Amino acid sequence: xxxxxxxxxxxxxxxxxxxxxxxxxxxxxxxxxxxxxxxxxxxxxxxxxxxxxxxxxxxxxxxxxxxxxxxxxxxxxxxxxxxxxxxxxxxxxxxxxxxxxxxxxxxxxxxxxxxxxxxxxxxxxxxxxxxxxxxxxxxxxxxxxxxxxxxx
Amino acid sequence: xxxxxxxxxxxxxxxxxxxxxxxxxxxxxxxxxxxxxxxxxxxxxxxxxxxxxxxxxxxxxxxxxxxxxxxxxxxxxxxxxxxxxxxxxxxxxxxxxxxxxxxxxxxxxxxxxxxxxxxxx
Numbered sequence: 001x002x003x004x005x006x007x008x009x010x011x012x013x014x015x016x017x018x019x020x021x022x023x024x025x026x027x028x029x030x031x032x033x034x035x036x037x038x039x040x041x042x043x044x045x046x047x048x049x050x051x052x053x054x055x056x057x058x059x060x061x062x063x064x065x066x067x068x069x070x071x072x073x074x075x076x077x078x079x080x081x082x083x084x085x086x087x088x089x090x091x092x093x094x095x096x097x098x099x100x101x102x103x104x105x106x107x108x109x110x111x112x113x114x115x116x117x118x119x120x121x122x123x124x125x126x127x128x129x130x131x132x133x134x135x136x137x138x139x140x141x142x143x144x145x146x147x148x149x150x151x152x
Numbered sequence: 153x154x155x156x157x158x159x160x161x162x163x164x165x166x167x168x169x170x171x172x173x174x175x176x177x178x179x180x181x182x183x184x185x186x187x188x189x190x191x192x193x194x195x196x197x198x199x200x201x202x203x204x205x206x207x208x209x210x211x212x213x214x215x216x217x218x219x220x221x222x223x224x225x226x227x228x229x230x231x232x233x234x235x236x237x238x239x240x241x242x243x244x245x246x247x248x249x250x251x252x253x254x255x256x257x258x259x260x261x262x263x264x265x266x267x268x269x270x271x272x273x
Contacts, residue, residue: 027241051218
């Protein structure tokens, strides 16, 4: 192993990859967020729209769970768009969205454990994203890692 | 388990495996990855026509038709959307991006089978 070149002040070390935030592995993360944006949006839309059908839980019966579904969908949409853009503002918006997502999935996950009677209707972040293979629990940590690796 | 579900599972699994392999061996979006996405899209079209003809002839499904068609339409957009996104940057990672389609479509077909027949398995 050859001796590595010493980097003066870690400026280069802080940006190990020269490729922008929305390229390479970043594209995977954005794809995952995009898929969640679409599926959470579709789910919230289906849950909240008052289709007159038997057995469907209407919004008035479960306002909490369905509002949380809609909120989660909005967070995913914002996070996807912000992650896909390269400006410094987009970086901050993405950071806020990913942090909200992280606290949301942990908070709502804990809440569904403590008071399951409030959540007879499943919501996206219920049970730490159990319905979605716990990917909603992992995704914000991956997103956060990626954002800090690519500071503006 | 229906034959259609089995077929879908095989196509999705093959597509994901092909895309993973191509991520390892190709530094650009591979033809085989793209063709595997087209195979999934084709399968979903056939699945939709089959479901549409069957329901038009009066067959009922266990769940809600609205939810079922919502799933099919979303699933149909997925290979197209992911393909366009994967082509934004033509690198090794395009193949890995495309590998998501097989995984997600499998889950969606699983849900559609549940809505259609009451159970997927």
